[in-house]
Amino acid sequence: MPAISVPALLHALPDPVLLADGDGYVTDANPAARELLGAGVPGLHLRAVFRQPEVSAALDRVARDGGVAEADLLFSGESTDTRWRVTLYCPAGGGWVVSLRDVSEIVAAEAQRRDFVANVSHELRSPLTVLAGFIETLQGTAGADPDTRAEFLDIMAQEAARMTGLVADLLSLSRVENAQRIxxxxxxxxxxxxxxxxxxxxxxxxxxxxxxxxxxxxxxxxxxxxxxxxxxxxxxxxxxxxxxxxxxxxxxxxxxxxxxxxxxxxxxxxxxxxxxxxxxxxxxxxxxxxxxxxxxxxxxxxxxxxxxxxxxxxxxxxxxxxxxxxxxxxxxxxxxxxxxxxxxxx
Ligand SMILES: Nc1ncnc2c1ncn2[C@@H]1O[C@H](COP(=O)(O)OP(=O)(O)O)[C@@H](O)[C@H]1O
Ligand SMILES: [Mg+2]
Structure with a gap:
């Protein structure tokens, strides 16, 4: 069985991949790479292909120490921005293998999760602050007056109900999300x-x-x-x-x-x-x-x-x-x- 050639292998890979010589000039770019970076990529230096400082720093690191480095890259398109993780690999025999992976969705999901946690914390904190304040007041002299006490307890009950409602909504949201595929x-x-x-x-x-x-x-x-x-x-x-x-x-x-x-x-x-x-x-x-x-x-x-x-x-x-x-x-x-x-x- 004939061995699969490097160009055939490159062609088959769905992610953009570039090969470069020991000096850093691109010798090969698969179709996905040409689509993302332009058809004129072969012949360019890797630094000219990736003009972002994070990638340049990673290039320097690998050129000096060898091995592998990763850097994140932002492409601003006409309608959307995409984020890519670039892997730079300098094999012992010389030359470069540079591959890119689209991480836009992962980055967006991470941001969404962070926002969600921040929102939930914020929503729980305000009723908790109110509750803590009223508890403190009731523990003081104001707690002795039955009218004040009744009024405060009403507000506290409302705040507790709000937290219960929030937790109930969060639980149903998570239940629905878990069953999404069924x-x-x-x-x-x-x-x-x-x-x-x-x-x-x-x-x-x-x-x-x-x-x-x-x-x-x-x-x-x-x-x-x-x-x-x-x-x-x-x-x-x-x-x-x-x-x-x-x-x-x-x-x-x-x-x-x-x-x-x-x-x-x-x-x-x-x-x-x-x-x-x-x-x-x-x-x-x-x-x-x-x-x-x-x-x-x-x-x-x-x-x-x-x-x-x-x-x-x-x-x-x-x-x-x-x-x-x-x-x-x-x-x-x-x-x-x-x-x-x-x-x-x-
Ligand atoms: N029938 C409606 N008329 C006007 N605005 C609405 C209506 N339904 C929802 N909204 C708006 O959409 C927002 C989000 O609704 P919802 O997700 O049910 O949250 P909530 O009712 O807890 O505020 C509401 O805060 C309100 O601003
Ligand atoms: Mg509502």
Missing amino acids: RPRDPVSPDAVVRATVAALRPQAEAAGVRVDLDLPADLPEVPGDHDQLVQVFCNLLENALKYGARGGRVEISGTQLAQVAGIDGPAVRIRVQDWGEGVDPVYIPRLTERFFRVDKARSRESGGTGLGLAIVKHIVARHRGRLVIRSQPGQGACFDVLLPLAPQG
Whole structure:
């Protein structure tokens, strides 16, 4: 069997790879490298190919000590930046092997995780600070007065409830994320889901003075899904409509079967939760499903919001291979469409 040639091997590698001679001039670049660094790369010096100081320093290190070094590289494209990890290898016989790996996703995931931890800590710290302050006050002379005590204990109970809510939302977010790859397949009646949702939130609707109207055709088909998770989707949406849309005095939940929807194979069921409240500026719409994103932080907190409700909705809908479409105009209310495929998606 003939041995595989170096050019054939280079050609086959999906990651960009360059070979250079002992002086550092590129002798070979595989197609992935030409695509990333330009077709004119062969003949250039490695320093001219990678003009970033971190790579130059790594080149110096390997040229001096031999062996291997890694450096991170940023490419600013027209629409997106990509991050690459460059591995520089100087074999004992001389020359260079330089390979690149796209680490953009890893870097983004790390940043997201750091943000998440910082956010969670921050969200837990404020109620804890309040609790600690009131405990200290109650331990002092103020604790002797029954009225003050009752008032403080009320606030403390609210803060404890907020932390419980946050932990509950964090746990459901992590449960949904863990189950993300397992497609829910039970036949679920959208009608039953919506009715369970409305029953669960009836007290909130009454307290907010909001009428909840249902418009669900009797022939609305079942969808493959997870009943409890879908109830959670509509609880989060209805809760928001009651909170941020109360001014309209009315929320409508309607169901429709659609023959075709962009992004979904085959027919789908659309459940729409619409309110006529304050709405949101469309510039915020793409961010609403981000964890901890709230248009008005203080206001959301006041009403016990965690900023995780729509992030949970997004994950559950994604698990169902469905789509969430949000439309709103300030002062004209908000409309949340949950589109669920009728047939299992490929
Ligand atoms: N029906 C709605 N009308 C106006 N704004 C809304 C509506 N639903 C959600 N929002 C905005 O989206 C943000 C994120 O919602 P969510 O993830 O449920 O968090 P939370 O309700 O805990 O603040 C809310 O803080 C609010 O600013
Ligand atoms: Mg919410």
